[in-house]
Amino acid sequence: MDCVKIGKLIASMRKEMGLTQKNIADALGIQNKTVSKWECGLGCPDLSLWPELSAILGVDMKQMMEGEITQNRPDSGNIDKARFYVCPTCGNILVSTGSASIFCCGRKLERIIPVDTQIKPKITVEEMDTDYFVTFDHPMTKEHYISFAAYVKSDRVFLNRLYPEQSPACRFPIVSGGKLYVYCIKHGLSIYTGVM
Incomplete structure (x- = not known):
């Protein structure tokens, strides 16, 4: 030292x-x-x-x-580069729009990397009033469930937290052309484009 x-x-x-x-x-x-x-x-x-x-x-x-703090590069402001982190201890969900040092429960968290498209949950998207109503064909047991779904578009991240034994569905404001991120605790992060 x-x-x-x-x-x-x-x-x-x-x-x-x-x-x-x-x-x-x-x-x-x-x-x-x-x-x-x-x-x-x-x-x-x-x-x-x-x-x-x-x-x-x-x-x-x-x-x-x-003896020195490492500075992150300035945020380029590109929300399309959103990164998601999940604390393995408490389940907190954190989001950054660029490279970041994210800590929770005393641990440095690693960014969740999207997984192979073959294990994506099947989704259904319906327009209801001013929202997209998204349902997932996915179990919601304590051992296997969707932890969150996030819709990223322009300068916004719309995040819905989901819980075990809850209905696998959520709503997002109608803003077309974004990306939908879905995180299963067992299979990881999936990305959907062109569905909403």
């Missing part, structure tokens, strides 16, 4: 958050002289303090231990 790089990062993140060395020390239950030593590069935080320190500063612990 490079204590000088880590100290500079702690100091810059602390200032960015509008915190004093005393604020950090009080939150961690240590003396503010200790935080000052870190920032001067005269030592690194004790291993037991890293998780709480990273939470206080709002920085990924791994990147903080390396």
Whole structure:
């Protein structure tokens, strides 16, 4: 570990958050002289303090231990490049419109890659009032169900969360020409184009 790089990062993140060395020390239950030593590069935080320190500063612990934060490239604004992430621990569904470092439940999540088209659930799309009503020919048991369906078009992502033992159906506003993403917990992510 490079204590000088880590100290500079702690100091810059602390200032960015509008915190004093005393604020950090009080939150961690240590003396503010200790935080000052870190920032001067005269030592690194004790291993037991890293998780709480990273939470206080709002920085990924791994990147903080390396002493530098890796910046993502700016979002190009192309919603067609939407990426989906599902936390294996709590089931949270997260979306980004470009490359991102996504974390949930203390784990870095990997983007869900679309699967082979042969295992796509069969869908039926009907227009009802101002919505598309989409039904899926798919089981909805606790062991095998569709977790979410998302409709991506222009500058919008319409996301519907589905649950086991629920009807495999959802609604999306009528906006033609988008892509439909469907995520089965057993078979992965499928993409449909030209269906709505």
